[in-house]
Amino acid sequence: MNSVIQDSRPTVFVVDDDASVREAVRSLLRSVGLSVETFGTAQEFLSNPRNSAPGCLVLDVRLPGIGGLELQHQLAERNLQAPIIFITGHGDIPMSVRAIKAGAVEFLTKPFRDQDLLDAVQQAICQDRRAREQRAEIAELRQRYEGLSPREQEVMGLVVRGLPNKQIAGTLGTSEATVKLHRARSIQKMQAGSLADLIRMAEKLGTPANR
């Protein structure tokens, strides 16, 4: 049963210093149709230009040089947000708690059940895809928002806070008709279908509604 993963084939990056474990994991993941790249050290992975490609990481905790948990930390600092599955030969609870708190998808102790790893990998890939879609959507919204004039941005900020036109006009010291115009333009430029839509967009953008 080969599971199918459409669009821009995600890659599973496996980092383990033990070549035999690496090969075994690679074979297992490939047997279900996943594309896999393997590395012996964190350093090797970090210097690989494809390390920000869609997909996820399967990471040994105990690596020579930069350890697995440290790599997790460094990736977060570099804003590389691939979901991580840890595998370890000597997992203790505090270590796994630390890893999970820092955002790891799963923490598996070697030897692990194949299905556990495959499930975790599928979950991680979905998580990565969703995160990428979200980031793309926000980037798109931000671009639209930056196309608004400063006054339109101001009006939009007040509109999404639920203020009526009259009050907005009062706040900005302008006429209600002008506010109506800016309001219509901001909705149009943001490509919002309705006021509710506009509010959702502002929420995704995060800031302007709270100014």
Place this chain on the structure above:
Amino acid sequence: MSRNINVLLIEDNPGDARLVCEALKGTSDPCYRVEWVGRLSIGLDRLADGGIDVLLLDLGLPDSQGLATLAAVRASAPHMPVVVLSGAVDEQFAVEAVQASAQDYLVKTYANRHVLTRSLRYAIERKRGEEALRAARVLTMGELAASIAHEVNQPLAAVVTNAEAALRWLAGDTPNLLEAREALARISQEGNRASQVIRRIRAFLKKGDLQAAPFDINEAIQDAVTIARGELVKSRVALRLNLSSQLPPVVGDRIQLQQVVLNLVMNGSDAISSTAEGPRELVVTSRNVAGPEGHPGVLVAVRDSGAGIKREDMNRMFDAFFTTKATGMGMGLSMSRSIVEDHGGNLWATPNQGQGLTVQFTLPAERGSSS
């Protein structure tokens, strides 16, 4: 022929960096070659590329502050000699850094050529000494067992995963025989690797490998206690040594017997740690004893004030893989007993009158020695 010492300087203040570079310019035999970077992250990358002999480290960097800077260096370059650079005001930090894991520190304003080169050479030598000491340090039984477990677990994990991969390659309408075959070949390889690990351990534990030289058991006890001291302090266990100065030398493998003592001390400390109340005292005693046929011997006893052991467990406590600890492997006592017996002695345990347990062993004195 002139030697080179490659120095990496991680320092964000260009003025300070220039001072160091100037001070080391034109040095010869050895010639100090300085590479300068301004951020910790770049410095770590540079260290990873290799070729650096010693690190000059400012602790206050744009991307890392204080002792965390040193910790980050240690995490990625544990064997690198480090000299910490400090300003006059934060000298206390530098002292703490040396206490943590740096080899030396320098106050920047005093860093002339003489002081710098002396400190760099000292750091390199000191680190070398530390590493040698570390290599000679015996493993505790727990560490040994953990490393064995890890060594065997890796090939085992590979076997399991390869087998599951092979099953998946064989499943479905069009089985991939080539991939399955490769996975099976890896299984056979890994099985052999695991059995080699076991063979190595067996060879390591074999009697034939015993070093047999006369030595003072008290010295072995002192060494074991030194290794355990950090752990004892952490567990708030008070240690009392009650060592007879009238002991004859014993014959055998000092390192192995040191491991036995260390193991008993760590066990005692663990037993005390697992009890909430009562005295937290560990007493190590050595004294003369008469062995079989009146042959003189020594006795070493480790007495703890821990929870003791249940009557029904008394017989099993020397079995391999028997443990009462949450994370124990159950190897320590069984290995200790076999080491002592290999030396012609006995090891046994008795519950204390009040609280806790005493584990003790005897060793025959060297033939011909008189106490």
